[in-house]
Amino acid sequence: MITDTDKGNIGVELKRIVGDEKVYENEPMRDHTTFKIGGEADFLVTPETIEQVTELLKFFKENETAFFFMGNGSNLLVSDDGFRGVAVKLLDDFAGVTFDGEDDKGMHFTAKAGTRMWRLGMFLLEHEATGFEFGTGIPGTVGGAVMMNAGAYGGEMKDVVESVLVADRDGNVKRLSNEEMDFSYRHSAVSDNGYIVLEAVLCLEKGDKQEIRAGIDALTEKRRTKQPLDMPSAGSTFKRPEGYYAAQLIDEAGFRGRTVGGAAVSEKHAGFVINKGGATAEDVVALTNEIKRVVMEQTGVELELEVRKIGF
Numbered sequence: 001m002i003t004d005t006d007k008g009n010i011g012v013e014l015k016r017i018v019g020d021e022k023v024y025e026n027e028p029m030r031d032h033t034t035f036k037i038g039g040e041a042d043f044l045v046t047p048e049t050i051e052q053v054t055e056l057l058k059f060f061k062e063n064e065t066a067f068f069f070m071g072n073g074s075n076l077l078v079s080d081d082g083f084r085g086v087a088v089k090l091l092d093d094f095a096g097v098t099f100d101g102e103d104d105k106g107m108h109f110t111a112k113a114g115t116r117m118w119r120l121g122m123f124l125l126e127h128e129a130t131g132f133e134f135g136t137g138i139p140g141t142v143g144g145a146v147m148m149n150a151g152a153y154g155g156e157m158k159d160v161v162e163s164v165l166v167a168d169r170d171g172n173v174k175r176l177s178n179e180e181m182d183f184s185y186r187h188s189a190v191s192d193n194g195y196i197v198l199e200a201v202l203c204l205e206k207g208d209k210q211e212i213r214a215g216i217d218a219l220t221e222k223r224r225t226k227q228p229l230d231m232p233s234a235g236s237t238f239k240r241p242e243g244y245y246a247a248q249l250i251d252e253a254g255f256r257g258r259t260v261g262g263a264a265v266s267e268k269h270a271g272f273v274i275n276k277g278g279a280t281a282e283d284v285v286a287l288t289n290e291i292k293r294v295v296m297e298q299t300g301v302e303l304e305l306e307v308r309k310i311g312f
């Protein structure tokens with residue numbers, strides 16, 4: 001429980017660390033998630049440097065302040081009551097990509113955690129680097145994608161990440177190799193250990209610009225025709241259960257188009273829960289719980305949320 005005095009003190013410290021204009025108090029999280037759902041966070045801060053991030057972590061530890069890190073909020077379901085603590089958002093203020101040279105392993109690039117996947121994809125296209133086409137349409141950041149081992153159309157971050165610079169909860173910075181990242185389906189060592197992704201080094205092959213562009217265009221078109229991109233959502237709601245497709249199980253259980261309050265299973269893609277307007281987090285939870293219950297009853301398959309819940 002944070003008292004008003006605690007809150008005042010936390011605000012002063014946050015402003016000292018990241019600067020007055022980078023601290024937002026009582027910030028509605030619906031403005032920071034692609035689901036357009038979520039109550040207020042006590043604070044939201046947008047640091048610009050690694051030093052600010054490590055100083056924040058040290059402050060959180062010393063003061064036992066609750067916090068979470070986020071990127072573009074494209075895989076988040078934030079509670080209607082919001083979050084009692086500090087949301088640390090690494091997006092455009094913590095972004096940038098550099099080309100670090102080419103050797104016998106391939107072309108090396110460093111991307112800061114807040115870099116949008118689309119922006120990274122366009123940078124790689126300019127440098128004629130191939131292998132990342134799959135990631136270009138994922139509407140998140142490099143940090144969120146590394147943490148989730150995000151993937152699409154046969155590719156995943158595991159295939160392109162050479163190493164990751166992380167901070168631990170004490171604010172110590174270290175570099176993890178691809179192997180140490182322990183990537184598997186929608187999983188990495190980042191979530192297991194509570195690490196913060198600061199930047200990722202990618203290794204890619206030299207390719208042909210026309211072919212790379214054609215690859216990106218084809219996948220963009222696939223997304224546009226298959227996914228409800230015109231409605232707020234957090235992408236695929238559930239992980240793919242081994243041997244099945246979540247969307248197919250949900251469809252076969254009769255949930256396509258089903259609504260609870262403002263939340264609905266998309267008519268276009270049953271794997272997506274969408275916000276039809278005014279959906280609450282409670283609506284989404286009620287709908288997903290019902291889907292899980294019926295799919296389990298009918299098929300014996302346990303669906304697991306891919307979307308990360310915050311503040312519940």
Ligand SMILES: Cc1cc2nc3c(=O)[nH]c(=O)nc-3n(C[C@H](O)[C@H](O)[C@H](O)COP(=O)(O)OP(=O)(O)OC[C@H]3O[C@@H](n4cnc5c(N)ncnc54)[C@H](O)[C@@H]3O)c2cc1C
Pocket residue numbers: 034068069070071072073074075076090113137138139140141142143144145146147148149150151152190195196197198227229233234235236308
């Ligand atoms: C329309 C749509 C399509 C999508 N398509 C795909 C797809 O094809 N494939 C796919 O894998 N996903 C997809 N997603 C889901 C989402 O885009 C990915 O999971 C993405 O990687 C999340 O990145 P983010 O920056 O938005 O992370 P957020 O949603 O902000 O955070 C997601 C998780 O990562 C953590 N996190 C974020 N940044 C950091 C950091 N720097 N360090 C440590 N932890 C961090 C958060 O705490 C949270 O647990 C889609 C989503 C939408 C809305």
